[in-house]
Amino acid sequence: SRRGVVVDNLGMRGCSGTIFSQADASQNKRLFSMLDPDLIMLAFGGNIMPYLTDDKVKSRYVGQLLSQISYLQSVAPEVPILFVGPSDMSTLEEGKRVSFPMLGPLRDALRDSMLTHGVAYFDQLNAMGGLQSMPSWVDAEPALAVSDYIHFTRLGAQKMGEMITESLLREYTLYGLKQRMLKERDQAIEEFEVHN
Numbered sequence: 001s002r003r004g005v006v007v008d009n010l011g012m013r014g015c016s017g018t019i020f021s022q023a024d025a026s027q028n029k030r031l032f033s034m035l036d037p038d039l040i041m042l043a044f045g046g047n048i049m050p051y052l053t054d055d056k057v058k059s060r061y062v063g064q065l066l067s068q069i070s071y072l073q074s075v076a077p078e079v080p081i082l083f084v085g086p087s088d089m090s091t092l093e094e095g096k097r098v099s100f101p102m103l104g105p106l107r108d109a110l111r112d113s114m115l116t117h118g119v120a121y122f123d124q125l126n127a128m129g130g131l132q133s134m135p136s137w138v139d140a141e142p143a144l145a146v147s148d149y150i151h152f153t154r155l156g157a158q159k160m161g162e163m164i165t166e167s168l169l170r171e172y173t174l175y176g177l178k179q180r181m182l183k184e185r186d187q188a189i190e191e192f193e194v195h196n
Contacts, residue, residue, distance in 0.1 A: 017044030
């Protein structure tokens with residue numbers, strides 16, 4: 001298409017996001033050069049939740065993701081990356097639905113690490129309503145998440161997609177306003193210097 005947004009989506013069910021660097025770097029450099037994408041969006045962190053038992057495992061996983069980010073930045077250095085963090089997901093604890101214990105710490109570590117490495121971060125957990133929000137998505141009418149308390153329904157996925165899109169458009173608008181203000185400021189300074 002010559003207009004609009006074109007999306008290439010690579011669904012990786014069950015993947016934790018630690019496999020990109022297994023691909024040939026020179027081939028991926030050529031691929032990204034040919035496709036000339038404007039953005040790489042990654043969404044990982046949910047599939048690892050049942051296996052995150054402590055800070056050591058969390059730190060190792062975040063480190064593995066950062067090595068993948070470095071790889072992607074090396075094969076597509078001009079392409080910005082947006083990382084979509086994990087959503088809320090619930091487990092049963094003493095007969096009650098609660099967020100996985102390591103979800104908050106994982107979200108914080110991912111957000112801080114991604115931002116430190118020049119990667120934009122969309123906080124899906126916060127967008128849902130924070131920790132313990134999954135039950136309200138399951139109980140919504142119509143339901144936004146399914147009864148496994150992990151996955152969105154089609155409607156819930158659409159709602160989250162709209163939230164991500166709105167966030168991107170809002171930030172793009174703010175960026176445009178900032179650029180326009182900087183340009184106007186520079187022009188005013190230039191005019192001032194010419195007249196003085």
